[in-house]
């Protein structure tokens with residue numbers, strides 16, 4: 001039976017740690033060059049949340065194909081929009097304090113009821129998405145909000 005010397009053990013350990021380090025570096029680099037093949041807009045409805053998890057006044061951002069969608073439970077019902085700002089494509093978020101959709105990049109604000117621009121530089125309203133509730137779950141899909 002052969003014995004592993006201390007020197008051999010350290011060499012092996014060094015190689016294993018080096019391989020782990022290279023893998024840790026390579027994975028994000030490869031992910032950058034080979035991004036996941038996401039649909040521009042999903043062809044099937046995307047689950048947002050159970051209806052009870054989105055009370056009135058709350059909003060939720062969900063992955064929706066290549067770009068996120070913003071779903072808001074307004075006092076007038078559920079509304080959904082592409083979260084991509086129509087100015088320079090920053091991602092908008094729901095601001096519950098002021099009850100508006102806000103773009104953090106250039107202080108653009110949108111009306112949660114119709115996606116219209118309230119103030120700031122965005123030239124057009126947010127793109128409305130279709131929303132529906134099936135079996136107590138909220139789904140968002142491409143198309144008008146109707």
Ligand code: FES
Pocket residue numbers: 085086087088089090103104105106107108120121122
């Ligand atoms: S990118 Fe949204 S206001 Fe400029």
